[in-house]
Amino acid sequence: MSFVKxxxxxxxxxxxxxxxxxxxxxxxxxxxxxxxxxxxKKAVSKKKIGNRDENLWRYREFLPVxxxxxxxxxxxxxxxxxxxNLSRFxxxxxxxxxxxxxxxxxxxxxxxxxAVALTKAKEFGFDTAACASTGNLAHSVSAHGAKAxxxxxxxxxxxxxxxKIVASLVFEPNLIAVDGNYDDVNRLCSEIANKYRWxxxxxxxxxxxxxxxxTIGFEIAEQLGWRAPDNVVVPCASxxxxxxxxxxxxxxxxxxxxxxxxxxxxxxxxxxxxxxVTAIKNDTDVIRPVKPETIAKSLAIGNPADxxxxxxxxKDSGGYGEDVTDExxxxxxxxxxxxxxxxxxxxxxVTVAVARRLIEQGYIGKEELTxxxxxxxxxxxxxxxxxxxxxxxxxxxxxxxFEEMLKRLE
Numbered sequence: 001m002s003f004v005k006x007x008x009x010x011x012x013x014x015x016x017x018x019x020x021x022x023x024x025x026x027x028x029x030x031x032x033x034x035x036x037x038x039x040x041k042k043a044v045s046k047k048k049i050g051n052r053d054e055n056l057w058r059y060r061e062f063l064p065v066x067x068x069x070x071x072x073x074x075x076x077x078x079x080x081x082x083x084x085n086l087s088r089f090x091x092x093x094x095x096x097x098x099x100x101x102x103x104x105x106x107x108x109x110x111x112x113x114x115a116v117a118l119t120k121a122k123e124f125g126f127d128t129a130a131c132a133s134t135g136n137l138a139h140s141v142s143a144h145g146a147k148a149x150x151x152x153x154x155x156x157x158x159x160x161x162x163x164k165i166v167a168s169l170v171f172e173p174n175l176i177a178v179d180g181n182y183d184d185v186n187r188l189c190s191e192i193a194n195k196y197r198w199x200x201x202x203x204x205x206x207x208x209x210x211x212x213x214x215t216i217g218f219e220i221a222e223q224l225g226w227r228a229p230d231n232v233v234v235p236c237a238s239x240x241x242x243x244x245x246x247x248x249x250x251x252x253x254x255x256x257x258x259x260x261x262x263x264x265x266x267x268x269x270x271x272x273x274x275x276x277v278t279a280i281k282n283d284t285d286v287i288r289p290v291k292p293e294t295i296a297k298s299l300a301i302g303n304p305a306d307x308x309x310x311x312x313x314x315k316d317s318g319g320y321g322e323d324v325t326d327e328x329x330x331x332x333x334x335x336x337x338x339x340x341x342x343x344x345x346x347x348x349x350v351t352v353a354v355a356r357r358l359i360e361q362g363y364i365g366k367e368e369l370t371x372x373x374x375x376x377x378x379x380x381x382x383x384x385x386x387x388x389x390x391x392x393x394x395x396x397x398x399x400x401x402f403e404e405m406l407k408r409l410e
Contacts, residue, residue, distance in 0.1 A: 003040045004064040007031040007207050010309065018064070020124050020199070022206045030305070031207045033064040041255040046226055049257075056112050056215040062251055063116055063215075064208045070122045071144050072115020076215050078103045080223035080371070085339035086352075090359050094369040096229070097336075098220055101344055101377040106143050106167070108136040108345075108376035109216060109241070114144045114201060117209035121199035127151060128198040132189040134182050134237065134298045135164035136376050141201060142171035153198065155185050161297060161383045181292055183303050202238075210306075213241045217248025220371055221258055228258055230368035231319070233266045233355045235347040235375055236276045237299040239310030242267055245373070246313045266363070267314050267321035268354035270294035270329060270346075276304055279311045280321035287311065295326045295384045296346040298376060320363045324353040330388050332356070333378060343378035351375075 007016040011029030022031055040061045052058035056076025057069045079099045087095035104111035114137070118129055128151040131141045138154045145152040152173035156165070157180060168175055178185045186202075193200040201209045221228055228249045234242040246265050253261040269277045272294030275287050287307035292300035304310070314321055324332070329346055332353035336342050344352070351372050358364045378385075393409075395401040 001043070002064075002066040003036045003043070003061050004066075005034050005036055008034045018066070020121075020126075020204045022204050033207050033211050035062065035064075035251075037251070037254050044255060044257070046222075046257060049222065056115060056212065056219075059215055059218045062211075062218065062248075064211050065116065065119050066123055069115070069119050071118040071148050072105075072111055075104050075111040075115045077219055080220060081340065081342070083340050083372075086336065089335065089339055090356055092359055092364070092366045092368070092370060094367075096220075096224075096369070096371045097340060097342060098216060098371055098373045099342060100216070100373070100375050101342060101348070106136070106139040107380065108140065109213070109373075110136040110140040110376075111144070112215050113137075113209045113212035114140040116212035117199070117201035117205045118144050118148050118150065120208040121150070121201070121205055122148060124199065126197070126199035128153065128196075130189070130192070130198045130200045131155065131202055132182065132186040132200075133202075134300055135160055135167075135380065136298055137202065138164070138168040138175070139171075139380075142168045142173040142175075145173065146171045150199075155189050157181050157185055157297075159297075161381055163382055164297075164380055167380060182301050183289070186301075206305075210240045210244060213244035214248040214251070216241070216373060217245040218252065220245075221249060221252050224369075226257060228252075228261045228263045229371045230262075231264050231266060231364050231370040232373065233268055233351050233358070233364075233370065234373045235268045235299055235351050236310055236321075237301045237304065237347075239267075239276050239304045239306035239308075241373070241375070242310045243306055243313045246317060263317060264319040265314050265317040266319045266354070266358055267310060268351045269321070269323045270296040270299055270350055271323040271325050272296075273300045273302055274323040275302065276307045276310050277321035277323045279307065280314055283315075285311055294329075295381075296329055296350050297381070298345060298347045299350060320358065322354045322357045322361075324350060324357065328353040330385065333385065334389075336374070337378070342374065344374045345376040345378050345381040346384050347376055348374040348378070
């Protein structure tokens with residue numbers, strides 16, 4: 001049984017049915033899925049959820065699908081790692097990593113949103129899936145779309161890292177490299193979506209697609225023993241992930257699965273693409289577009305679709321935002337790898353580096369329980385580390401050469 005009631009404009013509040021639309025026809029505001037929370041409250045329990053398979057569909061009552069899941073059956077329920085080494089390094093008592101670098105088929109949190117989006121696309125009867133992407137979404141739509149038997153058109157900036165291009169091409173979609181940045185790609189895709197009856201997961205299917213991100217918040221709460229953390233640090237591109245993590249805690253409280261949901265949400269961005277954090281620091285809800293210039297290409301959205309709502313979530317939760325340089329991003333990647341053995345992509349480096357700044361500035365208390373959202377695997381962005389790592393120790397195949405090397409290490 002589905003508990004999604006329909007779509008509702010986030011600006012004027014007008015309501016719509018369950019359709020493949022994404023903007024209000026009256027005020028052009030974005031649409032969001034709404035639910036029958038009283039019905040969900042009667043249908044779910046901690047025990048019922050705990051007895052289900054360990055994937056994102058264990059929270060199916062909170063997701064906007066009508067029937068059984070059709071896509072992404074092996075996505076979700078990634079580890080929540082108690083980061084004892086990193087917590088000591090940062091000087092805090094209780095720190096966790098929500099590690100979306102593993103478990104997912106394409107090794108990023110985008111498998112969550114695509115699982116929901118393509119399940120909904122199949123319900124609507126689409127035969128073609130499409131997306132505008134900075135990399136991870138391209139991989140996920142390519143892979144899950146192949147499994148679902150859908151035609152796929154994937155649009156990316158032509159300057160994307162070569163490893164991310166290969167990771168999409170292996171699934172043999174129609175990969176379209178556009179001469180421009182992500183915002184140029186997205187504008188083109190909006191035009192195409194208006195002409196062709198394709199399921200653009202982050203355009204006409206966006207209200208359903210975005211709901212998949214809530215499962216990160218659901219999992220954090222369940223894995224912490226059905227409690228919300230004091231703080232969560234979330235990397236921001238469009239801003240959607242941040243808003244949905246916050247929504248997840250509120251929904252769990254709404255139906256009685258959490259007693260309290262007082263989590264503060266913190267936004268993490270690269271200094272070379274920081275429109276959301278700039279708005280937070282200036283205490284204004286006006287998101288001013290920027291031209292991205294950062295190694296964190298997966299976060300390089302200069303005109304974020306959910307920027308205003310991310311700003312509001314941060315402010316309403318009592319959180320804050322920070323941005324970090326490319327050098328700090330690399331150091332964040334290396335710090336997480338060195339302390340916890342987790343290899344994150346550049347977005348993860350942003351999250352770790354921002355968390356360090358927030359702790360030093362006193363925004364995150366050293367006695368509080370904090371979760372860092374690490375959203376993708378570092379194998380996807382190895383190019384960012386080239387020339388920034390120590391070199392191997394080259395030796396000859398004999399004991400003398402080895403021991404000479406050991407002396408140099410002393």
